[in-house]
Amino acid sequence: MAMELQRNLSFSIQNGGFDSEFDDDGKLKRTGTWFTASAHIVTAVIGSGVLSLGWAMAQLGWVAGPIALSIFSLVTLFTSCLLTECYRSPDGTRNYTYTQIVKANLGGMKYLLCGVAQYVNLVGITIGYTITASISMAAVRRSSCFHKEGHEVGCHSSNNGYMIIFGIVEIILSQIPNFHKLSWLSLLAALMSVGYAFIAVGLSIAKVAGGKHVKTGLSGTVIGVDVTSSGKIWNTFQALGNIAFAYAFSVVIVEIQDTLKSSPPENQEMKKAVSVGVSITSLFYLSCGILGYAAFGNSAPGNILTGFGFYEPFWMVDIGNIFVVVHLVGAYQVFCQPVFSIVEDWCSNRWPESDFATKEYSIGIPMCGLYRVNQFRVIWRTLYVIFTTVIAMMLPFFNSILGLLGAFSFWPLTVYFPVEMYISQRKMPKFSAPWMVLKVLSVVCLIVTIVAAAGSIEGIIKDLKAYKPFQSIS
Known part of the structure; x- marks a missing residue:
């Protein structure tokens, strides 16, 4: 009788029983659609990377700039569609995270x-967000100062x-x-x-x-006028990294797909969502890059809201920068929580008997109820935030850091692993036409990643020559 009940229970769950409250994996039935997934993608992709696209366009010009934005968009769309095919293993098992998909398909x-x-990449993003937020906070003060004292006054302050x-705050x-409850x-x-x-x-x-005329060109900044010949090359490479950073969202695709209903099939709906989401984002990015370049020309600032090509209306500039700060306060937590979890889980498994690592104490907070405190969690998380803050104070270079983060995340997470997993899951024969196409795509993107990283590292080195640590000024 017990065995029969267990079989009926399993059958009911696998077939959406219990008034269709559960999915085939026993979890509560997912209700997402391609429309909600598209919305998640748009909000995940559009971020602080959009602020640097005007500068990137200025380095590339009217021809290469839109082409580069379009190519990154198409590559991201294509590899994201490959990734959607890997959400379920060949036996139908769901994979809930990016790393779980890699483990299931590639392993080892x-x-x-x-x-x-x-x-x-997650650690790097939290450092980059600290830099960006501080620049925007300083920009709010400078904007008000410019409004009161005039545009010729420096209004500089330490970041x-x-x-x-x-x-x-973090x-x-x-x-x-x-933290996951603070949706x-x-x-x-x-x-x-x-x-x-x-x-922006x-x-x-x-x-x-x-109607104010600004200098633009088919090839962007002019050698001998705006930049040196070597500077042109390095800035072009760095601009590619900035564009790559703007499109970096592959690590959340799996989590978004895991919100979709089982019928129609998740891969079909997710492909539709990716197509819509990336298309909307690409049109928006092209608008930001083209309009930013048209507005500022070859002298486009690295950050369109903090470079002060805009002075008035000052309150609108302030609102934009306040939005940036509020966004990054929450986004920092989204990206640091997985880092917190992996360390805390490892320590609790390594020392399960340690009160320091596992025991929680309850503290009553007025109007908030009970708050659970763990000694290790308090110390570890505090030290992590201090570490990212100190590194940000040492290397407060907006464009160079974004370019480096974009370079490091683009090839491995956006291209290499989706391509390798798709090849593995489809059991493609070596040197077949599809296998060759995917491998060539991966190699080309690797080269782009290398040159983008080189350009960003060169930018950091150049900035360090004229910079004293812990003395960043806006």
Whole structure:
């Protein structure tokens, strides 16, 4: 009788029983559609990377700039579609995370390499977000100063204090043990990212409509006028890294696909969602890059909201930068939580009897209820935020850091692993036509990644020559 009941229970779950409350894996029935998945993709992709696209266009020009943006868009769309095919293993088993998909399809050393690439990227993004948030915080103060004192006044201030403020806020938020329950913060962050991106586009349109002539060109910045010949090459490479960073969202595709209903099949719906989401984002990015370049020409600032090509209306510039800060406060937590979890899980498994690593204490907080405190969690998370803040204070270079992050994440996470998993799952014969096409794509993207990383590293080295650590100024 017990065995029969268990078989009936399993059958009911696998076939959507219990009033269709459960999916085939026993979890509550997913309700997402291609439309909701498209919305998730748009909010995941549009972020601080959009602020550098005007500068990237200035380095590439009217011809290469739109072409580069379009190629990155097409490659991202293609490899994302390959990745959607790997959500389920050949036996129908679901894979819930990017690394789980890699482990199921490739296993072994490639799984470890994927983990290293992903977590290094996550740490790098939190450092980049600290830099970006501090620059935007300083820009709010400078904008008000320019409005009161005039545009000729420098209104410079140190970024370090703003980085410390940002770090303190993140230390507090990092102590929340169940951050995933604060879905409202993630929603707010997504709304802020769309908000400041639209403000940047709107201000660019207004500047172009103003009729002031700026110098642009088919090949962008001019050698001997705007840059040296070597500077042109390095900036071009770095611009590719900035574009790659703007399209870096592959690590969340699996989680988004895991929200979709089982029927129609998830891979079909996710392909539709990816096509819509990437198309909308690409049109938006082309608008940002083209309008940013049209507004500022070859002297386009590295960050369109903090480079002060816009002075008025100052309140609109302030709102845009406040949106950036609010977005990054939440986005920082989204990207650091997986880093927190992997270390804490390892320590609790390594020392299960340790009170320091596993025991939680309850503390009553007025109007908030009980708060669970773990000694290791408090110390580890605090030290992590301090580490990212200190590194950001040492290397506060917006475009170079974004370019480096984009280069490091683009090839391994956006191209290499999706291609290798698709080849493995489809059991493609070596040197067959499809196998050759995918391998050539991977190699070409690897070359682009290498030159983008080289350009970004050269930019960091050049910036370091004229920079004293912990003395960044906006």
